Amino acid sequence: MQAQQITELTGPDTALTLADLDEPTAPLQGGEGVIIDVRAAGVSFPELLQSRGEYQFKAPLPFVPGSEVAGVVRTAPEGSGFAPGDRVAAFTFLGGWAEVAAAQPAMTFPIPDSWSFAQGAALILNYHTAYFSLVTRGRVQSGDWVLVQGAAGGVGTATLQVAKGLGARTVAVVSSDAKAEVARAAGADVVVRSDGPWKDEVLDATDGGVDVVIDPVGGDRFTDSLRSLRRAGRLVVVGFTGGEIPTVKVNRLLLRNTEVIGAAWGEWFFAEPSIGPRIGAALQPLIDSGAIDPPVGATFGLADAAEALRTLDERRATGKVVLELG
Ligand SMILES: NC(=O)c1ccc[n+]([C@@H]2O[C@H](COP(=O)([O-])OP(=O)(O)OC[C@H]3O[C@@H](n4cnc5c(N)ncnc54)[C@H](OP(=O)(O)O)[C@@H]3O)[C@@H](O)[C@H]2O)c1
Known part of the structure; x- marks a missing residue:
């Protein structure tokens, strides 16, 4: 699969390399995961900080950034409540800027049919x-x-x-x-x-x-x-x-x-993972009522992730910046 990797901590212009990598088979956090064909991946300030090595959590190089995705479920564990073909948003923490991502079922959430995948990629973080x-x-x-x-x-x-x-x-x-x-x-x-x-x-x-x-x-x-x-x-x-x-x-x-x-x-989430599903449940009525309707600002292809980071860096972003795939 194609993925963006951070290969050096030199900022948005030079930190990223587009690479051909093996598809993930399990979430970073372990356990059996939901495997998702990624259609959109969120771009957030933490990834900008990661490109400079300035984020509080420092992953060893090289790594695929991308804390959240939206896409279509390819496979899901039995009893997870998800099935192939479901439209979902998922928090991956890392690994989201790729054609395929793996997420824990507890951090995977359905998205409304009326939402674009780009909006789904704006939900969780x-x-x-x-x-x-x-x-x-x-x-x-x-x-x-x-x-x-x-x-x-x-x-x-x-x-x-x-x-x-x-x-x-x-x-x-x-x-x-x-x-x-x-x-x-x-x-x-x-x-x-x-x-x-x-x-x-x-x-x-x-x-x-x-x-x-x-x-x-x-x-x-x-x-x-x-x-x-x-x-x-x-x-x-x-x-x-x-x-x-x-x-x-x-x-x-x-x-x-x-x-x-x-x-x-x-x-809080890593110390007390149950907060993920609890906040997800608290947000659901606001999604159903339309109070939550994520505004997507700029969108980019996976190959243009550096420009997406520059949009945040240069204070030009509004709403959510998103990479669209597929
Ligand atoms: N604590 C948490 O759990 C948590 C979770 C997610 C994100 N965050 C943090 O929340 C912050 C916002 O993230 P975001 O994704 O919302 O970023 P964003 O979309 O880029 O929005 C940040 C806003 O900050 C303002 N800003 C002021 N000075 C700026 C500068 N020098 N450069 C860029 N923006 C500047 C801008 O508004 P104006 O131009 O209108 O001033 C901009 O709209 C980041 O620090 C991120 O790490 C924290």
């Missing part, structure tokens, strides 16, 4: 992270105000859709008018520009602040994110696309009983 950040860690309830940084990106659009599906009110922070449109389409009630006086606009629009901030960006917006919280509000740390890892003077938390909370979905 971003929407499971969104639910985990909003509910498991952020304790969001219906009626809460939720502010989303990087709101037009993959995690951002997923977070807006899940928050709206849960009955929350949403504020999106974005860096351009085009991204504002993407955030509105994903369900943002209020959109503010990161290059304007957004903190004051948020305090005005939400009558004194938001209950929860979901922050995949970090950087120099962090202090204003904290200032955007109402009393007893929570800031959930999801990532650092802004580059800089912020620091916080903890007296700021004491002043109005606020919290800063880490949300690493992958860490």
Whole structure:
């Protein structure tokens, strides 16, 4: 099969090599797996970091990146609930940028007939992270105000859709008018520009602040994110696309009983794998109702994976970036 491998840690331009490899017969995590003919593979910030050796989990070289795929089941273990021909999305952790992938049944999920495979490849990493950040860690309830940084990106659009599906009110922070449109389409009630006086606009629009901030960006917006919280509000740390890892003077938390909370979905999933099916079940009603309808931004062929990574690196991505196969 054809697959993209990371062969050196030199960044998107030179890290990848298209290779002819043996098809996988079992998931990376072991056990009997669902074997999937891949039609689409998700491209996310972690793969960009992996191309530079900057991701927290470091796989030995060479390796096939790609944490999630969508495609058609070729074979499935007895009793797994899947059968040849089923349209599925699956979390593979690595190995997804290939014509064939293997996944654990517990991390394989059906996708609606109305969805493209590209949308299926946008489901797991971003929407499971969104639910985990909003509910498991952020304790969001219906009626809460939720502010989303990087709101037009993959995690951002997923977070807006899940928050709206849960009955929350949403504020999106974005860096351009085009991204504002993407955030509105994903369900943002209020959109503010990161290059304007957004903190004051948020305090005005939400009558004194938001209950929860979901922050995949970090950087120099962090202090204003904290200032955007109402009393007893929570800031959930999801990532650092802004580059800089912020620091916080903890007296700021004491002043109005606020919290800063880490949300690493992958860490939780590997320690407690049952969270995968549990979040999958919690998301299903939102998929059925149409609240979750993943927006796909740019799509590329498998051979053009480097350009897909550059789209993320150069801050041009909206929604989910996807590799389409077959
Ligand atoms: N904690 C977890 O469990 C978990 C799971 C999945 C992903 N993540 C992390 O979440 C973050 C977002 O991932 P994603 O796939 O949503 O990425 P994405 O689609 O590229 O979106 C990231 C957003 O960050 C903003 N941004 C600000 N400064 C940027 C810069 N210098 N370069 C690029 N983007 C910048 C951009 O929005 P504006 O231009 O509007 O500012 C962009 O839309 C990543 O750090 C990823 O590693 C964490």
